[in-house]
Amino acid sequence: MNKISLYSEGIYDVTIVPNTFIDLYMPSANGAYVKVYLYLLRHIGSSNTEITISSIADHLEDTEKDIIRALNYWEKQNLLKIERNAQDEITAIYLADLSGLNKTGHSTATIDDALEELDSVTVSEPDEIASNIHTETEPAAIPTYSQDKIDELKSNDKFQYVTHIVELYLGRPMKPVDLQLIIYLYDELKFSPELIIYLYEYCVSKNKMNPSYIEAVALEWAKEGIDTEEKAREATLLYNEHINNVMKAFGLNRTPGQIERKYITKWVEVYSFSDDIITEACNRTILRTQKPDFKYADKILETWFKKGAKTLEDIAILDEEFAKGGRAKTVPNVTPIAKPSANKFNQFPQRTYSAKDYAELERKLINKGL
Incomplete structure (x- = not known):
């Protein structure tokens, strides 16, 4: 070195x-x-x-x-x-x-x-709610706006309204760094006043008030084409539903940590798995490890993704191939999917028996003289 x-x-x-x-x-x-x-x-x-x-x-x-x-x-x-x-x-x-x-x-x-002033290099930082777990990049530096630009926007009624509402959300007077960020959102990213207000509402609701975090969320929204308050609400609501489903499947009554959120984002955005498949992986994880293990669940989902599984039916086929010693040899050796029964305990996977299983059971019973 x-x-x-x-x-x-x-x-x-x-x-x-x-x-x-x-x-x-x-x-x-x-x-x-x-x-x-x-x-x-x-x-x-x-x-x-x-x-x-x-x-x-x-x-x-x-x-x-x-x-x-x-x-x-x-x-x-x-x-x-x-x-x-x-x-x-x-x-x-x-x-x-x-x-x-x-x-x-x-x-x-x-x-x-x-x-001397350096040539600008465009970089970006992933938002923890919308980033691939393997992605690690730097936050983008927002421009520094002149006092003339600040004075110009302060005379704009809509901009004044935005800064007033943001101050209420932050629970403190506006700092220079806050003002610079809002100008960037308004002037550079072309966010509407309604979208800026919802951006702060959303971040503050997650107890995330650092300008770097807010900027990262905004950049991710811009990247995904989220340019209205309605689109932002739909995107955050959908993601929150994914989180709730995972935490419920794991039996956790708390907010997921940053790494846990990245795992969930990976399953949803990179693997494009439905909640049913993600829940199935969580259920298998609990049955196998007796604890909510995001890393173990990720291994299951990664295997299904590599095998091209897109539905529960595809996973059932992989289970059958694994049971027969076929191509699905890398599928984790966990409880296969079973059709739900009508009783109140149908949340537990039901074991399925083949003709070979029944023949073996009959042989054991005969040998015992029963």
């Missing part, structure tokens, strides 16, 4: 965290990204300014991929500049001097040539 040289426009004998960073950048940033930036500041203030991606990852107990993702995010925010060699390895990191920024994040002085 190559060593990386770290440079700064300021020389610190202590770890100094600029107020501009705390006021403007930290509130909307992922916590893991903040740790990486603070770690860079710490090393600027030490005698050893040579670090590696691996050393940062080890110290912060994170993956190298996560460290690179954080550096790319801060590069996009113009808080640092990254130099790379021909092998695309990071060789140097330059931290920008934030003392030259005003309260809106605009530069009030010329930054050194080594810290």
Whole structure:
């Protein structure tokens, strides 16, 4: 792993965290990204300014991929500049001097040539309610709007109404980062006032009020073509139904965690399985493991997906093939699907017997002299 040289426009004998960073950048940033930036500041203030991606990852107990993702995010925010060699390895990191920024994040002085404004790179962050479990990308950086633009929109009655309602949802006065995000939603994503209000209503109902999270949900909606309040309500209602069905099948009376939500999203959006099939996998998981195990259920559903199963009938065929030792050898050895009986215990899978089973049972009874 190559060593990386770290440079700064300021020389610190202590770890100094600029107020501009705390006021403007930290509130909307992922916590893991903040740790990486603070770690860079710490090393600027030490005698050893040579670090590696691996050393940062080890110290912060994170993956190298996560460290690179954080550096790319801060590069996009113009808080640092990254130099790379021909092998695309990071060789140097330059931290920008934030003392030259005003309260809106605009530069009030010329930054050194080594810290010129970078070419924009489009990145995105998946929303935890609509992301593939294998997808990990960075959040997009929203533009910084000028005071003239802010004043222009503040004179718009519809925009004023939106900011007023958002303040009520957040339960606090509007911060600059909140205002910048709302302008982005209104001016860039072309969200209607009704859609912006529902976006905040939805996120606050999930106790998610971080601007980064709200932005991620908005970007996912835009990506999926959700451009009206009605479409957003339908999408969130449908997803909530999927969640409720899974939690009910697992016998859990709580809100699913982030990883659990990603599993559910994978089953619904990547595998395109119906609730019936997902519930069947959950039921088999409980019978096999005696506990709600999302990872085990995922293995069952992954196997069905790879086998091309799309209905409960397809799964029944896979069960039959497995019982005969046929092509479905990789199907988990769990209880097969049974037709429901008329009694009140029909929630338990009913075992099916073949002619061979009855013949074997008869032989045992005869041998016992019964």
